[in-house]
Amino acid sequence: MCGIFGISGHKEAGKITYLGLYALQHRGEESAGIVSYNKNNIIMKKGMGLVSDVFDKKSIDSLKGKVAIGHVRYSTTGGSHSKNIQPFFVKHKNGNLVIAHNGNLTNSFDLSTKLEQSGSIFQTSMDSEIVVHLLAKEVSPSIEKRVINALSQIEGAYSLLLMINDTMIAARDPFGFRPLCLGKLEGAYIVASETCALDLINATYVRDIEPGEIVFIENGKLRSVKAFEPQKHAHCIFEHIYFARPDSMIFGETVYNVRKKLGACLAEEAKVEADFVMPIPDSGSFAALGYAQRSQKPFELGIIRNHYIGRTFIQPSQFTREFKVRVKLNPIKNVLNGKNVVVVEDSIVRGTTSQNRVKTLRNSGAKKIHFCVSCPPIKNPCFYGIDFPSKKELIAANKSVEQIKDFIGADSLHYLSLNGMLDSVGIDKQSFCTACFSGKYPTKIPTKFSKKMLEKNK
C-alpha cells in the first residue's frame, strides 16, 4: 500500500507536502519522497524510512516551487530497494515527468514486455514506471491527449499523481479501488489519499476525485476529464476495516464511526458473557469501543501499548516470540487476573499475531478469552494493492473457524459476518470490493505476472 499527496499553486508547496505525507505515514512506512518543480528545475528528496527520518530542515527548505508531489511506500517482503522509492522522475524531451502511484496494475507484465521490445530501458522494478514509458512514447503536443492515451493502456487499481513540468495531474481508476480526495488551501489545489492529510494542514475538503476521473491542475485552474468507460464501483472495504486512519473520511464515511459500527454489529452477533471488553491496541480500539457501548459492558485497557519500541529493539535469543509481543504490549496483570474478557481485533491474517496476543493475555491471568474480529475470515489474495501473503499463509483459507480458535488458543472466536460488515459502511453495499472475503473479483484476474510484479511495488 502507499499514500500520495500533491499540491499546486502554493508558495510553500514542498513544506505542505511534507506535512501531508506525515499525515499519510500509516499508508507506507518503508520509504518517502517529495519532488517539487521550481523554474524549470526538478528538486527531489527521497529516502528509506519514515517521513521524519527521510527529511530534515535543510531538505524541506530546498524543496522550492509552487507545485510538489509526494509519496510514502509500504514495506513489502522482498523488493525493497532504494531505487524503487517514489516519486519516480525522468527528464525527457516532453519535459520533466514525475509519478507517484498508489495501487496495482493488473496488466503490467504485458505492457513492460512490449515496451522493452521497442528499446525502452527500465530503471526500476515498479509497475509505476510503465506509465512513464507510455508517456514518453506519446508524440501529441497536447498534455491532455498524451496522458489519456497513456492511461487508457493500463488496467487495475490506481490512484495516481503526475507532474509534467508545472502541470499536476491526478487520476483514479474507473473502479475507485483506492481513495483519493481533493482539497483547497489558500487558493491552492491539493490531492491526497485521505482527508486526514487535509485536516492536519487546515485545508478544506472539496470532494473525492471520482472513479475514472482525470484532473489537470495548472496555473490555479482545475480541468476535469472523464475519458474511460464507467465501471461499477469497487471500493476497497479493507481500507475502512484496517488501513485508513480513523479520523479520515473515505468513500463517504468517517472511518472512526464505521469501525465503531463494525464493533457494535459484532456485539449483536457474538453475544458473549464477559467481565469487560478490551481492544488489542491500537488496531481493535474503535471496534472495541463500539462493542462495549452496544453490549453495555465495561471498557478496559487490559493491554497497554509501549511507546518506546524502536525499530532497533534486540530480542535476546533465549526468549520466545511471544516475548517480543509482551515488550510491545504490556498487559496489566491486576486487571486481567481471573477475568473473562472479550478481546476485539480488527482482522486475522496469518493467525500468529493473534496467537501471541492470546498467549500474552493467558500468561497475565485472564480466565476466559473471547476473541472477536471486526471483519469476516480473509480467504483470498488481493490484486489491487493490499499486500496480503500468499493463500497458503492466509489462515482462514486453510482452516475452519473452530480450527482457527484452537490455533490461536482462545476460548471462543467470533468473526463479523459479511452482511454485518456491509451494514456498517454507511453507503451502498454494492459499491465495495469484498474479494478478499468473498472471492468475487470485480475485474479480470491477471493470469501471468511479470517477475517484476512479484516484488509488489504498490
Added chain:
Amino acid sequence: MCGIFGISGHKEAGKITYLGLYALQHRGEESAGIVSYNKNNIIMKKGMGLVSDVFDKKSIDSLKGKVAIGHVRYSTTGGSHSKNIQPFFVKHKNGNLVIAHNGNLTNSFDLSTKLEQSGSIFQTSMDSEIVVHLLAKEVSPSIEKRVINALSQIEGAYSLLLMINDTMIAARDPFGFRPLCLGKLEGAYIVASETCALDLINATYVRDIEPGEIVFIENGKLRSVKAFEPQKHAHCIFEHIYFARPDSMIFGETVYNVRKKLGACLAEEAKVEADFVMPIPDSGSFAALGYAQRSQKPFELGIIRNHYIGRTFIQPSQFTREFKVRVKLNPIKNVLNGKNVVVVEDSIVRGTTSQNRVKTLRNSGAKKIHFCVSCPPIKNPCFYGIDFPSKKELIAANKSVEQIKDFIGADSLHYLSLNGMLDSVGIDKQSFCTACFSGKYPTKIPTKFSKKMLEKNK
C-alpha cells in the same frame, strides 16, 4: 527522574538488565547505560538516547558476567552531558566501584566542597559521584562497613545500586521517597525501580526494598542491614499520578487501579454535564476510564495519538505551536463536532500544554470543554528528584483555578482535592509526601545548592 535495575547470579545478567531497562524506559529517556562484571573485568556500555538506540546486539552480547546494573536517565534542561550518563564507574584500590542512582541528595554541596579540599578530583557534575568518593576514602577491609559509613553521610532521596567487584548492593533512603523492589528469577536476585521490569522478564516479585534498608547480594546470598534511624515514610505520590507505569505495583498498589480511582473520585467531585468523557492521550487514559465508569457517561477516544512522531519531526516555521500538538494528537472532527466533552488529564504543570490541547479540541468543533485534572494544583518545587520547573513557571503557584481555566481556554476546570487524591492511594494516607501540592516538606530543605546540583542530574 531515573530508573535503575540490577541482577546478581544470572548467566545472562547483561541481557536481562537490557530488558529491565527497556521496561523502565519511561523513567528516563535521555541516556542509558549498563555495567557488568566478568572475571575481574568491568564491561560498560553507555550512550545518549533511548535504550533501543544505545544498545545493539553486539554491545548486549559483550556484557558478559553474572552481575550487572543499569540506569536510564531523564532529560532535564541544562546539564545533559554524555559524561553524566550512569552507571558511573571508577577503578580504585578498593576494586571496581559502580553506582546507579535514582533520587536527589540534599547535602551534596557541603559534601563535594569538603572532598575537593582534601584533593579529590571530580569527573562529573552528578551528586551520585559523591558517594563514590566517600567510598574511596573508606579504609575498612569490610565492604559492609565502608558502605554504611559512606551512606551515613548522605541525605535526601535515593534508591541506589552499587556494584563493588561482584557484590551488588541496593539501598533506599529512610523516607522511602522513590520506589525500589526486589525480585527473583531462576535463583538470581533482581532489584528494580518498578515491578513492571520484573513482569517483562517473568521474574517473581518478592517484596519492596524497605525505606532505610541496605541489601548486600553476593554469591547468591542476600544480607539485609538496617543501619539508619527510622523516619516517617514519605512516598512520592506523583509516582502514582504521573510517573510510574500503569502496570507497575508501587508503594503497595497497582498504578492502573490508583489512576482509575483518582478518575472516579474526580467524577464524584466534578459532577459535570457532558455528552461523553475522553482522555488526553495517553496521560489521562486511566483516570478518564475511571471517570466515565463512575459517571456512567460514554467513553470516547476523541483524540488519537500519532505513533509516527519521531524526535526529528520538523515544524515549518509558519505554523503555530498548537500545530505541533495536532501532529502528535489527531482529533477526530466528526466525533468532537458540536459536543460537550469532559476531558481528563493527569496534571497541569506550566499550563501551556493543556492550553494547546484545549485549542486543538476547540478547532475540531468541540462546543463545551470541561477540563478535569486527576490531582490538586501543583504549587511547590520538589527536592527529591521530580524535575518540576521553577516556582515562577508553575502555573498553580501564580494563578487561581479560575485564572488557570481562562488561561487554558476551557469552559470549566476541575482539580481533584488533596483528600480525594489521598483517598485513592489504597494505603495509609500519612505515608506519602505531598509537598508539591501542600508545601509540607518531610525533610530539612537545602538552603544552598551546589552549582553542580543545578544541572539536576537525576
Added chain:
Amino acid sequence: MCGIFGISGHKEAGKITYLGLYALQHRGEESAGIVSYNKNNIIMKKGMGLVSDVFDKKSIDSLKGKVAIGHVRYSTTGGSHSKNIQPFFVKHKNGNLVIAHNGNLTNSFDLSTKLEQSGSIFQTSMDSEIVVHLLAKEVSPSIEKRVINALSQIEGAYSLLLMINDTMIAARDPFGFRPLCLGKLEGAYIVASETCALDLINATYVRDIEPGEIVFIENGKLRSVKAFEPQKHAHCIFEHIYFARPDSMIFGETVYNVRKKLGACLAEEAKVEADFVMPIPDSGSFAALGYAQRSQKPFELGIIRNHYIGRTFIQPSQFTREFKVRVKLNPIKNVLNGKNVVVVEDSIVRGTTSQNRVKTLRNSGAKKIHFCVSCPPIKNPCFYGIDFPSKKELIAANKSVEQIKDFIGADSLHYLSLNGMLDSVGIDKQSFCTACFSGKYPTKIPTKFSKKMLEKNK
C-alpha cells in the same frame, strides 16, 4: 579523465579489479565502481571518493563471479553526481549491459537528441550512456554485430569496456587517443588503462589494444575485430607529460624515462646558472632528475611534500592562499636560504599554482628562482578527455612567456620547445596529438555541444 580495468576468466575477478583500480587511482579521484557478473546476476558497488573509501572488505567479497569491470572517474568542476559514477549498468531484453568509458565523444549532442526523439529515456548526463541506448536499439542476435553497429555511430576519443552478460568487450577509437593495454594473469585476460595496473597484480603485459580494435573475450577466448576505417594515430602526449603513472609503459615507452628525457632536453635548451636543481614535488620530480643529471648540477629536495594533508584540512580564514600551499609542501629554509635555484615543474595551466610555489620559495629565502617547465605553453582546449579549463583561463593563451614569468614572479621562465618535447617520446613523433600546444586537432571539432557534455563526464 578516467581509468578503466576489466578481467575475464578469473575466480577472484572482483578482487583483482579492486586492485587494478587502486593502481589506476591517479586517473580519477572523484568516484569508483566495480560491476561483476555471477550466474546471471549483476553485482555492482559504486561510490564517491577514492577506491579505498568506496570499497570495504564486505563489498569486495560480495563481487563474486569470473568477469568484472571497474572504473575510476576524475573530479571535474560541475557535474559531479553520484548517479554519474561508472560503470553504468542497465538490464534489458538483450541482457545485462555494463559500460566503463575513458575519453570523450565528439558527436554526443547529435546522438542523444536523436535517441530522445524516438522515446529513449536518459538516466544520466554521461555521454557513455549513449552507447548503451545505441546497443539497446540493436536487434541482431549477434553480439558482435550489435556492438560494431553501435560503436560505428560514435566519434571522438574512447577507450572503453563493455560487459554484456558474461562477455567482456574492449574497444579503442581509431586514433588511439587514450592508452589501453591487454594483459594475462593465470589464464585470465585483463584490459587496463595503464600497465602499472598489470604490474601491481603481477600480471603479464601482452600488448596494447590497437587503435580501432574491438576485442571480444568470452569463455577464456579472445577474438579481435577491426571494423573501422584506419586513421593516423593521435596519442595524447599529455599522458606522458602529466597524466600517466611514471612506472607505466604507454604508447611504447616507460613514462619515467620519457619524463627524465623531457628534463634533460629542457636542461639543454635552458642553460641556466644555479646552485642546484629541485623539483616541484611530486609533479616535477622526474624531469628535475633528468635536468640535474644532464646539467651536472646537484639535485636537492628543497620542498618536501606533507603526507598528512587530508581532504578535510581547514584553513583559518585570516591566512592567505599561499598558506595552503605551505601546509602541503614544506620548504626547507636552511637549504633554500640565499641560493640560486632551478625549479622544475611539468606544466603550467592557469599559472596560479606556480605563482604560489614561487612565493613559497621566495618567502623561504631563495635568491634567484629559475622556473623550468617540461612542456611547451598550453594554449588550446582538449576535446578528447583532458579537462583543461576554458581558453580564457589558460594563461599561455593570453600572455607571453615574459608576462607569465612576471605573473608567477620567477627570475626567469623556460618552457621546453615543441620539438624538444617530441624528441623525448621515443617513437614516431607524428603519431601524437599535440593540439593543446599547437592547435592542430586530428579530428573535426564539434561545433555544438550537448548541454550534457558541458558536465564533461569523461
Added chain:
Amino acid sequence: MCGIFGISGHKEAGKITYLGLYALQHRGEESAGIVSYNKNNIIMKKGMGLVSDVFDKKSIDSLKGKVAIGHVRYSTTGGSHSKNIQPFFVKHKNGNLVIAHNGNLTNSFDLSTKLEQSGSIFQTSMDSEIVVHLLAKEVSPSIEKRVINALSQIEGAYSLLLMINDTMIAARDPFGFRPLCLGKLEGAYIVASETCALDLINATYVRDIEPGEIVFIENGKLRSVKAFEPQKHAHCIFEHIYFARPDSMIFGETVYNVRKKLGACLAEEAKVEADFVMPIPDSGSFAALGYAQRSQKPFELGIIRNHYIGRTFIQPSQFTREFKVRVKLNPIKNVLNGKNVVVVEDSIVRGTTSQNRVKTLRNSGAKKIHFCVSCPPIKNPCFYGIDFPSKKELIAANKSVEQIKDFIGADSLHYLSLNGMLDSVGIDKQSFCTACFSGKYPTKIPTKFSKKMLEKNK
C-alpha cells in the same frame, strides 16, 4: 612519541594551535586534542585519528580564548583508548588543570601507588595523569611553588605543557631528552616540540626551552625558573635519524642537513660499487641524497611512493605481505631491471619491513642490492619515549650484521658506525643519548613498571 604545541596571548590561539599540531602530525597519528581557556571556561576538542580528521571548522571556531595547548599522540600497540587522548583536563579547587606531555616517566609505578593509597581516583592509564594528581595535592597559594613541588617528584623524560587557568607553563626534564622550542608571533609566546610548527605559521624562533627549565607565561610575560639539579645532557639522537621533520631545527641543527651528512658518512664508510643510489621513500631520501653526492653516483627514484594509500586499503587474503608494500611503494621496473643499486634506509628495527623492500626490488629486476642504513644497529629498548618493540623483536639485538643481511635478502648490508653517526650531528657528541645503540643509559633504569606504563601512552 607525541608532539605538543601551546600559545599564550593570541586572539586566535585555538586556530594557531590547530595549525601547530598539523605541522607536528608526524610525531603522533593516533589522536589529537586542543584545549583553550576563555573567560573562566575550558573548551576541549579531542578525537582519535589525524588532526585533519579530528577537527572541523565548527570545532576550531569554538576554541575561543587567548591561551590554548594541543597534543598529538602516537599509535602504540595496546592501550589506545579514547579516554587516553591528551590534553588531559580536570576541574579542581585550584582551578582548571590541563596537561599535554611528550616523554616517559620512569618512576610512575611508585607515584601512582602512593596516590591511590591516599584516596586519589585515576581516570586514565597515562602517566601524565600523575602530574595532575600531584598538583591537586599541593596547597601552596603560589602556582610556581605548586608546579615546582609537583615536578620535583617525577623522573624520566618529559617535555610538557601545563595550563592552570590562563597561565601556560612549559617544562623540560634536566636531561633534555625531547626537543622543545620557544617562539613568538605577533607578541604571543609559543612553545612547540619542533621548529617546523613555528615555520608553518610564520612565527619567529626565539630559542630552545633549556633542559631543566620551567617557563611560566602569563599576561604576555614570561618568567623562567631553574629549580632542578643540572644533569649532563642526553638528547635523543633518534630524533635526528628518524623522528623529527627534515625542515625542523632541533638540538641546534637542521634535520635535513644532519641526515644528508649521515648519508655522506655512510658513503665514506661503505664504498660500494653500483649503477646508482636510491632511497627507500621517504624515510631514506635525505641520507640517499647525501650518499649520492659524496659518492658521485647518479641518484634515481627507483621506487615511488603511492599517495593514494588510505588507511582503509583492503588486502585480499590470497596476496602476500610483500604485496602490501608493492601497493604503497611502486617500483619502476624499467629503471631497476638488471641494475646494481645502493639502497639507503634510515634504520632497521624488526627487519621485516626491509626484507619486504628488498623483495620488491628483487621482483622488479634489480641485480645487486646493497642495503645501506644511516645509523648503527638498534640493540636496546628506550625508556624515554621512543616506542621500540621488546628486545626479542629488535633484530640487531639477536642477529649479527651478516645474519641480518641474509634475513633481509640483500647482497650486502652496511650500517653507519656509532662514530660516523656522532660526527654528523654538528654539536658536542657527548650531549646525546645513544642508549638504543650503545646500551649506555643516562639515568637509573626503572626495575618495576606500573601495569599502566605497559600501555605505553606516549
